[in-house]
Each structure stands twice: as structure tokens, then as C-alpha cells.
Amino acid sequence: MRQQLRPVWQSRKLTRRVKLKIFRSNVKTVLLYGCETWKVTKDISHRLQVVINRCLRRILGVYWPEKISNVDLWERCGETPIDQQIKRRKWNWIGHTLRRDIPRQALDWNPQGKSSCMGVSPHRPPAYGPRGAMLTATLPVLAALAVVSGAKHKPVFSEEIKEIIQHVHNECVAKTGVAEEDITNCENGIFKEDVKLKCYMFCLLEEASLVDDDDAVDYDMLVSLIPEEYSERASKMIFGCKHLDTNDKDKCQRAFDVHKCSYDKDPDFYFLF
Incomplete structure (x- = not known):
């Protein structure tokens, strides 16, 4: 994807605003797909942030040996640190889940002997189903x-x-x-x-x-x-x-x-x- 989008980031026909829209709709949505249920570690956050920062620098036209701090980079592009974005998505998902009238069995179901998608032991009490850790x-x-x-x-x-x-x-x-x-x-x-x-x-x-x-x-x-x-x-x-x-x-x-x-x-x- 990085090679495919390089011509887009380097294009002089597209404005920065359009490039950022493409980035958010075609790059960030793919990178963060399903992050509401991830077990996020420092390593995962770091890897995601590196990819995102690289894209943003290309969009702004910042190449070595030019330098820009991450804080300035995010501010100029209207972005926030990726770990904060993931946390907010998790909480939004929780609120959405709690507002929905979903049958209890569907929320708590977990196949016998399998670890849940949240990485929670299947031997936990019923409240810890696939949504357990988040809820x-x-x-x-x-x-x-x-x-x-x-x-x-x-x-x-x-x-x-x-x-x-x-x-x-x-x-x-x-x-x-x-x-x-x-x-x-x-x-x-x-x-x-x-x-x-x-x-x-x-x-x-x-x-x-x-x-x-x-x-x-x-x-x-x-x-x-x-x-x-x-x-x-x-x-x-x-x-x-x-x-x-x-x-x-x-x-x-x-x-x-x-x-x-x-x-x-x-x-x-x-x-x-």
C-alpha cells in the first residue's frame, strides 16, 4: 500500500486537505480496523504510529534531512497519538454495545475450550464473554x-x-x-x-x-x-x-x-x- 500511495502523497495536483482525506479513508481505517477489540501493547502502538507518521510526513512533504517533531506533525495534520485514538474507539464501541438490545447469550457466548477474542480465559464467570474485558x-x-x-x-x-x-x-x-x-x-x-x-x-x-x-x-x-x-x-x-x-x-x-x-x-x- 505504501508504494501504491506514494504517487498520491507526492502529487502536486492534490491539495493537502484531499491527501489527508485519502489517508484517513484508505489508510487509517485499514490500519485500525477492529481495534475496538484489540489487546493493545506498546509494540503494536509503536508500529502503527511509525506507519502513520511516515504517511503524514510524506503528505506534508517533509523528507530527510528536514525534521519535524511528532507533536508539530500531528497538530499540522489534525491528528492525535494513535493510542489515544484507539482508546476513544474502544469507549465508543462500549457505549454502542451497551445501548443495543443484544441478547445476553450472544454477548457472553464463548466456545468451550477456546480463548475469547478479547484474550480472556473461557473459565471466567459469565460476565466475561467476548465483550468481557471491554464491558x-x-x-x-x-x-x-x-x-x-x-x-x-x-x-x-x-x-x-x-x-x-x-x-x-x-x-x-x-x-x-x-x-x-x-x-x-x-x-x-x-x-x-x-x-x-x-x-x-x-x-x-x-x-x-x-x-x-x-x-x-x-x-x-x-x-x-x-x-x-x-x-x-x-x-x-x-x-x-x-x-x-x-x-x-x-x-x-x-x-x-x-x-x-x-x-x-x-x-x-x-x-x-
């Missing part, structure tokens, strides 16, 4: 930051979603050994200095696929998941606390500090399941 990724974030107007009432979920939320909760409790009482007390502003509780909070972010390979949390993506009518309030709370997520702390302490600060910023808005 369970959505709910921890929405529940952990459940947006309730004016008072602390748990959001109303369907029985299926309740089941998945409970499963994610149980997963993180099992991994960390945190006491249920310590989780409940957080809603009342009692944040126990306990490593199990701190790592439970980070576990929810991991389950939500909001943490990269370097354990950095994507707060922009986190805020983007909040319903629009509450996004301003959520942004003030989260972005007002994310400065506490610093590299001099371990990952569990960082999550704990942000959670505690979020409660202090807006106690009526904070919820932890």
Missing part, C-alpha cells in the same frame, strides 16, 4: 465516579450491569485483600491509610483500561466518560486533584491521594463501590 472496563469508571445530583444515592443499574460491577468489585477485592468496611467508609470521608485500600482504588483504574504500561492514568479519558450534564463538575473535581498523581509516589498511593482529594473537593459527588 467490565466501562463500568468501574462510571461507578467509581458515579455522578449523582445533590445527594449520595447509588445510581440505578440493570441487573446485568449490577452483576458485572459486582464481579469487578470482587476481582479487585480478591487481588488486594481490602476490607469491605474500608471501601464503604470512603463515601463518608474516612480514608484509611491502608495499602490494600489504596491498591484497590488503582485496581479499578486498571480494570477500566485507563492505565498505560507505565502505570500512568489517562485523566482526560476518565473525564470524557462522564455524562455531559455533569462533565463540568467532574472536571473541576478530577483536574483539581490530578496534580497529586506524581511519579515520586507508587501507583497505589497516587490513586489514593486523587480519590481522597476528589472527596474533599466535592463530597456529594464522590462515590466508590
